[in-house]
Amino acid sequence: MTDMILNRILLRGTDKKDSDLIFRTGVNLITGGSDTGKTYVFDLINYVLGSSTPPSQINESKGYNLAFLELSINGIIQTLIRPLDEPDEIKVCYCDIDSINENTVFITYKVSTQAKNSLSKYLMELLGYKEKIFLKSTVKNKEKQLTFRLLLKNFVISEEKITAKSESIVETESSYPHMVFTREKLKFLLTGLGNRKKSIKSKSVIGRATDKLELLQELLIEAEQKLSGVKQNLEENKAYELSKEQIEKFSNEIIEIENEISIHKDRLNENKEKLINLQSELVKAEQTVNRFGMLKKQYETEMERLDFVYEGENYLAQIEKAICPLCHSEIKKEQTSLENIYNAFNSEKRKIAEKRMGIEDAISDVNDRWQEIIFEMERINNHSRKIEDYYINELIPKLDNKKIDYNQVLTYSKLKTKVEIYENEIVELSKKISKYEKMTDDTTSQDDEVNLDDTDYSNRLEELCKNMKDLLEKFKFSDTIEVRFDSKELDFYINSQKRKAYGQGFSALAYISYVMSLKWIADKYKVPTPNFIIFDSPFTSLTEGDEKKGKKILKSNKMIDAFFEYAIKEYANKQLILIENTDDKYDKVDPRVNYCHFSKNKNFGRYGFINKS
Numbered sequence: 215m216t217d218m219i220l221n222r223i224l225l226r227g228t229d230k231k232d233s234d235l236i237f238r239t240g241v242n243l244i245t246g247g248s249d250t251g252k253t254y255v256f257d258l259i260n261y262v263l264g265s266s267t268p269p270s271q272i273n274e275s276k277g278y279n280l281a282f283l284e285l286s287i288n289g290i291i292q293t294l295i296r297p298l299d300e301p302d303e304i305k306v307c308y309c310d311i312d313s314i315n316e317n318t319v320f321i322t323y324k325v326s327t328q329a330k331n332s333l334s335k336y337l338m339e340l341l342g343y344k345e346k347i348f349l350k351s352t353v354k355n356k357e358k359q360l361t362f363r364l365l366l367k368n369f370v371i372s373e374e375k376i377t378a379k380s381e382s383i384v385e386t387e388s389s390y391p392h393m394v395f396t397r398e399k400l401k402f403l404l405t406g407l408g409n410r411k412k413s414i415k416s417k418s419v420i421g422r423a424t425d426k427l428e429l430l431q432e433l434l435i436e437a438e439q440k441l442s443g444v445k446q447n448l449e450e451n452k453a454y455e456l457s458k459e460q461i462e463k464f465s466n467e468i469i470e471i472e473n474e475i476s477i478h479k480d481r482l483n484e485n486k487e488k489l490i491n492l493q494s495e496l497v498k499a500e501q502t503v504n505r506f507g508m509l510k511k512q513y514e515t516e517m518e519r520l521d522f523v524y525e526g527e528n529y530l531a532q533i534e535k536a537i538c539p540l541c542h543s544e545i546k547k548e549q550t551s552l553e554n555i556y557n558a559f560n561s562e563k564r565k566i567a568e569k570r571m572g573i574e575d576a577i578s579d580v581n582d583r584w585q586e587i588i589f590e591m592e593r594i595n596n597h598s599r600k601i602e603d604y605y606i607n608e609l610i611p612k613l614d615n616k617k618i619d620y621n622q623v624l625t626y627s628k629l630k631t632k633v634e635i636y637e638n639e640i641v642e643l644s645k646k647i648s649k650y651e652k653m654t655d656d657t658t659s660q661d662d663e664v665n666l667d668d669t670d671y672s673n674r675l676e677e678l679c680k681n682m683k684d685l686l687e688k689f690k691f692s693d694t695i696e697v698r699f700d701s702k703e704l705d706f707y708i709n710s711q712k713r714k715a716y717g718q719g720f721s722a723l724a725y726i727s728y729v730m731s732l733k734w735i736a737d738k739y740k741v742p743t744p745n746f747i748i749f750d751s752p753f754t755s756l757t758e759g760d761e762k763k764g765k766k767i768l769k770s771n772k773m774i775d776a777f778f779e780y781a782i783k784e785y786a787n788k789q790l791i792l793i794e795n796t797d798d799k800y801d802k803v804d805p806r807v808n809y810c811h812f813s814k815n816k817n818f819g820r821y822g823f824i825n826k827s
Contacts, residue, residue: 216341218287218744219789223259224311225824227278233824234282234311238808241781242791246812251823252793253373256750259283260370262296262304264325264333264363269298274824282311287340289458290627294333301325304333308628327361334362341365342742344642349398358395360402368403369744371729373751376722382704383713383728393704400704403732404674406741434643441636444629454619454626461627464620471613478605485598492591499584506577513570520559520566674735675699681731682706682724689723689776719756723773726752733788746789753777754795782806 224234235244235255246252249272257269262283269275283294293314295305305320323333338347338361351358368384382393384400401407456464679697686695686708698707706713706724713724729747736743753774781790782804803809813819 216288216742216745218285218341219746220259220791221284221286221291222282222311223255223262224282224284225258225275225278226280226282230277231825233278235810235823236808237789237791239789240786240806240808241778242789242808242810243803244791244793244810244812245795246822247814248795250812250814250821252795252812253750255823256370256372256748256793259748260366261301262294263366263370264304264337266301266325268301272824274822278824284311288627288631289461290624290631295320306333306336308624327359327363337362338365341744342638344638347402349395349402351395351398360399364399365743368399368732369729369746370748371725371750371752373754376725376749376752377718377755383706383725384704396704397701401671403736403741403743404678404739405671406739430643430647434640434647437636437639437643441633441640444632444636448626448629448633451622451626451629454622455630456623456626461623464616464623468613468616468620471609471616475605475609475613478601478609482598482601485594485601488594489591492587492594496584496587496591499580499587502580503577503584506573506580510570510573510577513566513573516566517563517570520563523559674739675701678728678731678735679706681734682727685727685730685780686724688780689727689773691720691723691727691773717755719753722752722755723777726777746791748791748793750793751795752792778804778807 219239220237222234222236224232226232244252244255251272251274254269254272254275257265257267258281261268262281279298281296281298283296285292285294290308291310293307293309293311295307296303302325304323304325306323307314307318307320309318323329323331323336325333327334335346341362347360348357349360350356382396384396679699683695683697686692686697692709694709696709699705700707703712706728708716708724713721716724726749729749733743733747735741756773811819812822814821816825
């Protein structure tokens, strides 16, 4: 069986930060309030997988124009890319989203199922359908092709579908008269077989069969040659054969190295920021020293001036008599005591000396800080050099070598997939050749169509009902449970009551049980289907309960707890994605669940699928 699961959905735009969600094998839960982008995620996945309707634009999505969906198919990663503004084509490449670059090789597919290179045909082939599947669509035995979109509608379930009261539980194509196609598709999902009309072969049919036989034989030879070449290439690369777990470990090692490189880059950026701040502080210190130096010089000049004045006063005091050179009269000196002048000068000099000393201390402190800054800058530079040396000379080469080996491992896995494809193709071609050989020999026999006996089909329906019963018991739907399928209404009776007669919450739980049981039956009988189920808001309305002593006793929490207990165990190797409105049902989430909550608050947590800037 083909293992097709979702890895990642991503939205990208010019000058916009990528918005993405990571999905894992097992249970994935996305919760959040209204208008946070939960339904947008659901619609975006649907859109990239071929829906003709783009997701409704929300305010935060403006400016985004490319949607990426990363798939894992039997361990081989592929990425689907679909423009939001030119939705007719989808590009596919064999690598993860982060590895896409200008050298990546893309294959372009058309969204239309009628196109020769349709996406539906490609995805159906990936699931294992090498030939087109046609199912009866009207009571007049007209047929319609089963496409990937029609198959997907049974496992990607919108909130409207879960809560609808007007449709049957298996109705996905109400436009077909009498729901004939719906019945046939259910029969196909339960059995892998459907009714085909028969015809008598004429001579023209034999002629066409002969031409077809020759073409098939040529294709068989070509497929065998391709298989031989791929097997030889596979043998040459046998050293890169790893298990799925080893490949996942390899991938995780690359992620760890990339994370370590990112951490070292962050540290370098932090060091650069520190150096910028220290350099700014160094400039300020230099400016402070200069200003203090000028002030110190001013104080020293003031001291020299005081000394000069004092010396002049002292000299004049020693002169007994002074005659004016102009009028020749005696100059009378003021009767100021030289001792008083000396005391005044010394007092002023002490004040200036104290200020100068304070300035010198300040300059010394700044100089000390200057030396500390220089030392710190040198330490940071040394630290940065060590980081650069480690991540450039060790981590990056290690990462490059890992990626080279990883690519070779992926190449080997792709070769194994090609071997499987060619082997299956050879088997199918051999079957067709055998069929057309018989057609050319027998002119009266009818087409070798395999028809499922109605009894066997009924047995499968009973098995489906039994599995639903077991699930509803596990989910604590009620104490005793009986499930019966009504082929006319295409819906279920639960405990003798129509599913749609229950409240929305219980009706939704029954719907969930049906989808999970349908997947279980398809897997059991090897009917190829995607290995993921997506529910949009499956438990929103599950709040019904009993009245007791005037208080409402809710059953929903017990049911949801039981659901998660089952899903975590049974879907460990499959994928279940739940998109749910937030309420008290999700106060505590099992750590084994890949959980993402949209807070609707840009100040903490994740606002929504597209974060507000």
